[in-house]
Amino acid sequence: MRRIEVGAGGGAPPYTVTVGPGLLDTLEVPQRHVALIHPEDLPPEFVARVQARLRPVVTVAVPARDDCKTLAVMAGVLSRLAAAAIPRDGAVVGLGGGAATDLAGFVAASYLRGVAFYTLPTTLLGMVDAAVGGKTGVNLPEGKNLVGAFWPPRAVWCDTGTLATLPPAVFREGAAEAFKHGLMSDPSLLPRVLDPEFRPGGALLEGTLADAVAVKAGVVTRDLTEQGERAFLNFGHTLAHALEAVTDHAVSHGEAVAYGMHYAARLSRAQGGADLSAHTLAFLRWQRPTPLPALTYDAVAPYMARDKKADAQGVRFVLLRDLGQPYLARVTEDVLREEFTGWLEDVRRTQGGHGA
Structure with a gap:
């Protein structure tokens, strides 16, 4: 198991990204009132494991992938939180791929002008990129991620066991961000990402994933709101x-x-x-x-x-x-x-x- 510290900056507290297997079964948050947001195509087992640990007041399933990243979907989720009377000292937990955690983070940033946010990415793309750094948002017809907020999470749990459920093509899709981190910062990642052991259950999975996360963690610690260096992640x-x-x-x-x-x-x-x-x-x-x-x-x-x-x-x-x-x-x-x-x-x- 690896832990990567992220200094959120901008007045936000630092947080930890934990990478390893079995994390869905060890979750703990201090908030009593939790809203869980997940994509509707997520394996029900993942939802049940998180519900067993966090006992959310409300669980909201949203459309899969980028279909959830719309203002209409966001409005519906906010209404569900309001109907469930999630209080100011409650929390939003985003479980799933990068699109769902982007949406969940923007919901957390917007509801009651901001509540605690935790993210549990279940895809490689979500772990390496979307879950770390506090960028949240939704799309407009005119372009991607044109509406959003910087809202760092309180903690990120990357349960590598969830990656075993991904189709190989989806895993390879997520590897693009890890490879990008190799090009822009850590060239040792390049051969490791292409190695046959970089796969669910493979010998290079946890270390390569953690090192790729560490690249982004370092950048966002130094530049949370993309005034300079963070732009290089693009x-x-x-x-x-x-x-x-x-x-x-x-x-x-x-x-x-x-x-x-x-x-x-x-x-x-x-x-x-x-x-x-x-x-x-x-x-x-x-x-x-x-x-x-x-x-x-x-x-x-x-x-x-x-x-x-x-x-x-x-x-x-x-x-x-x-x-x-x-x-x-x-x-x-x-x-x-x-x-x-x-x-x-x-x-x-x-x-x-x-x-x-």
């Missing part, structure tokens, strides 16, 4: 969020990040950085993401323009000078178009000429 995400939007989420977040990392690697090389495209191509071949539909730069560009790293002067991309050396940069339209064309050709080759 490596690959500018195109990724656009792909999610333009395909109406037919391409999942982790798969979109894999595609986006390769585009960012190409842009990094075009801007004079090291050529890291072999790493990102290797990950694409390992992950085997959902093939893309026919795409054009002009279809994707408006969504990239709404990226949260954009400012009054336009879109900024997270690029890499080399492994572990991220920076923010503006890229000219000509380069963005040219590298998009090359990126599509690379994607076609990784998929044997199909998709994209």
